[in-house]
Amino acid sequence: MTLILDGVSKQAGAETHIHPTTLTLEKGTMNVLLGPTSAGKTSLMRLMAGLDVPTTGRVIWEGADVTGMRVQDRRVAMVYQQFINYPSMTVYDNIASPLRLMGRSKAEIDHAVKSTAEMMQLSPMLDRKPLELSGGQQQRCALARALVKGAGLVLLDEPLANLDYKLREELRVEIPKIFEESGAIFVYATTEPEEALLLGGNTATLWEGRVTQFGPTPSVYRQPVDSTTARVFSDPPMNFLKVTKSGSVLHFGEGQQAPATDQLSALPDGRYIAGFRPNHLEIGRHTGQAVAFRTTLVVTELTGSETFVHLDHAGERWVGLVQGVHDLSLGAELEVFLDPAHVYVFAEDGALVAPAAYALAA
Amino acid sequence: MSDATVTQTSFTAKARKPRMRVNGSAVVMGCYLLFLLLPIYWLLMMSLKTNTEILNTFTLWPDNLTFNNYLTILTDASWYMGYVNSLIYVVMNTVISVVVALPAAYAFSRYHFLGDKHLFFWLLTNRMAPPAVFALPFFQLYSSVGLFDTHIAVALAHCLFNVPLAVWILEGFMRGVPKEIDETAYIDGYSFGRFFIKIFMPLIASGVGVAAFFCFMFSWVELLLSRTLTSVDAKPIAATMTRTVGASGIDWGVLAAAGVLTIVPGALVIYFVRNYIAKGFALGRV
Numbered sequence: 001m002t003l004i005l006d007g008v009s010k011q012a013g014a015e016t017h018i019h020p021t022t023l024t025l026e027k028g029t030m031n032v033l034l035g036p037t038s039a040g041k042t043s044l045m046r047l048m049a050g051l052d053v054p055t056t057g058r059v060i061w062e063g064a065d066v067t068g069m070r071v072q073d074r075r076v077a078m079v080y081q082q083f084i085n086y087p088s089m090t091v092y093d094n095i096a097s098p099l100r101l102m103g104r105s106k107a108e109i110d111h112a113v114k115s116t117a118e119m120m121q122l123s124p125m126l127d128r129k130p131l132e133l134s135g136g137q138q139q140r141c142a143l144a145r146a147l148v149k150g151a152g153l154v155l156l157d158e159p160l161a162n163l164d165y166k167l168r169e170e171l172r173v174e175i176p177k178i179f180e181e182s183g184a185i186f187v188y189a190t191t192e193p194e195e196a197l198l199l200g201g202n203t204a205t206l207w208e209g210r211v212t213q214f215g216p217t218p219s220v221y222r223q224p225v226d227s228t229t230a231r232v233f234s235d236p237p238m239n240f241l242k243v244t245k246s247g248s249v250l251h252f253g254e255g256q257q258a259p260a261t262d263q264l265s266a267l268p269d270g271r272y273i274a275g276f277r278p279n280h281l282e283i284g285r286h287t288g289q290a291v292a293f294r295t296t297l298v299v300t301e302l303t304g305s306e307t308f309v310h311l312d313h314a315g316e317r318w319v320g321l322v323q324g325v326h327d328l329s330l331g332a333e334l335e336v337f338l339d340p341a342h343v344y345v346f347a348e349d350g351a352l353v354a355p356a357a358y359a360l361a362a
Numbered sequence: 363m364s365d366a367t368v369t370q371t372s373f374t375a376k377a378r379k380p381r382m383r384v385n386g387s388a389v390v391m392g393c394y395l396l397f398l399l400l401p402i403y404w405l406l407m408m409s410l411k412t413n414t415e416i417l418n419t420f421t422l423w424p425d426n427l428t429f430n431n432y433l434t435i436l437t438d439a440s441w442y443m444g445y446v447n448s449l450i451y452v453v454m455n456t457v458i459s460v461v462v463a464l465p466a467a468y469a470f471s472r473y474h475f476l477g478d479k480h481l482f483f484w485l486l487t488n489r490m491a492p493p494a495v496f497a498l499p500f501f502q503l504y505s506s507v508g509l510f511d512t513h514i515a516v517a518l519a520h521c522l523f524n525v526p527l528a529v530w531i532l533e534g535f536m537r538g539v540p541k542e543i544d545e546t547a548y549i550d551g552y553s554f555g556r557f558f559i560k561i562f563m564p565l566i567a568s569g570v571g572v573a574a575f576f577c578f579m580f581s582w583v584e585l586l587l588s589r590t591l592t593s594v595d596a597k598p599i600a601a602t603m604t605r606t607v608g609a610s611g612i613d614w615g616v617l618a619a620a621g622v623l624t625i626v627p628g629a630l631v632i633y634f635v636r637n638y639i640a641k642g643f644a645l646g647r648v
Contacts, residue, residue, distance in 0.1 A: 084546045
């Protein structure tokens with residue numbers, strides 16, 4: 001059971017929704033499609049499901065070419081961001097409907113529906129109509145209908161995006177459990193890097209219709225292949241600044257410098273782009289090597305235990321995530337610190353030339 | 363204790379006060395209803411009077427109540443066949459219109475094709491011309507193909523106006539159903555036909571009801587085409603009513619009874635779809 005996308009692309013008129021993409025999803029894996037809105041997550045998923053026919057390329061499922069096959073024959077399951085159920089049927093009939101179409105026996109259907117409903121905590125609501133349920137229950141009903149038929153490929157298109165915070169947390173914990181029980185290939189689209197990290201498995205980062213990187217989630221996070229992937233897989237996005245390397249020293253523009261050690265030492269001299277994640281920016285000096293930057297505070301956002309600081313650094317907008325609540329005045333000058341061990345170095349065209357030292361150590 | 367009594371009396375005094383004042387909105391509403399209902403009341407009363415009473419005296423209600431007018435209509439074939447004919451072509455027209463409009467509206471609501479927006483607007487242009495324009499071509503056409511004076515002739519002629527209207531109404535209702543429901547059904551294994559009947563139709567049932575109502579109403583009240591295209595066998599009730607001037611003059615009582623009976627089917631249909639009618643008037647786009 002593997003799904004192979006072989007040079008698949010999708011064009012709608014003059015617009016390219018998906019650039020030629022080759023992906024192999026292995027049996028029993030959780031695959032996260034991570035990217036901002038309109039990056040092509042849904043388009044790619046529709047190609048996997050067979051709802052859209054690719055402009056070029058082939059879709060191969062279990063060794064057979066299924067490009068252009070009717071959706072009805074594909075044996076896939078899909079859950080949308082909107083809560084999609086059949087409003088005229090009860091929850092029981094909703095869950096049972098794919099099985100009835102498969103021509104299963106009554107007892108078999110009853111057993112499957114009851115056990116799936118049990119797993120999704122829907123047992124008390126089986127006789128109700130979906131629109132009488134809360135949002136979370138409606139989405140659980142949609143999930144149950146997708147899971148009950150035991151499809152080999154389960155596509156979840158931002159299933160939690162329309163739920164409120166608490167329900168999202170609840171279901172987010174349940175999804176990996178459901179996945180493990182099903183043994184199917186799961187594809188999960190999301191805009192939130194945090195969600196990708198929680199789900200684990202593999203992650204494909206998408207940007208403007210291209211898969212920029214595909215691999216095990218932690219390694220995509222720690223060692224992004226280029227600045228686009230790093231930007232996508234970081235919330236708020238990664239901060240960048242121009243640096244120059246000459247000899248064994250990395251210059252940060254305003255006289256700050258750090259020794260170019262380990263991997264950096266092998267790089268040829270020249271201009272590079274340094275990137276660092278918001279949570280690595282610090283307000284106080286914590287290590288001796290930390291480099292200091294003078295910035296202007298533009299906006300602060302409190303989340304309770306953490307503070308987002310939006311900074312202006314020589315015309316560039318940076319975002320920092322610092323622990324605790326700080327009493328800072330807007331427009332004031334703020335000195336921030338950055339440990340060189342947390343700096344990724346990219347070539348000027350965006351390709352990663354040296355991952356941060358901490359990421360290699362981990 | 364005494365406190366309680368005091369408050370109670372003052373409360374009743376207060377409550378009595380507004381009753382003395384004239385309720386302005388009730389008066390306006392009353393006048394409006396009177397204005398609306400007066401012709402219908404008059405028609406109903408006429409239908410219960412004798413011709414002598416109608417012509418010779420002015421009475422607000424019948425002096426000698428009679429049901430003979432209704433009896434005439436319900437026993438005389440030339441009268442009651444008018445109702446039967448009307449109902450036959452109206453029902454035929456409603457069924458044809460809705461059945462034809464359902465797939466058309468689905469296509470307009472779900473697919474993009476060359477010129478779809480123009481075509482959709484074009485549908486309405488048929489309703490911009492008065493039916494009289496089409497009386498001549500239909501009469502000539504149906505006479506030459508032998509459809510003249512049949513129920514299906516009138517039903518088809520009314521389709522020219524009702525199919526576009528039904529498409530517009532149904533398209534509005536169908537647009538309100540997310541496309542993801544269609545796709546989920548296909549993914550679940552539903553064929554198009556089963557999906558349409560088992561899942562889609564219940565979701566747009568009120569739209570079908572409203573579309574059917576508008577088709578029914580247009581066809582029921584349309585006089586010119588139905589009269590032009592029929593002579594004896596498919597003569598509608600409205601045509602029968604306009605041809606009742608006999609040698610003995612006009613039979614006022616019977617005519618009024620026929621009028622009352624003509625209102626009944628429309629009133630019944632309105633009663634059943636009253637909850638969806640506002641959405642229907644907005645062509646489903648509320």
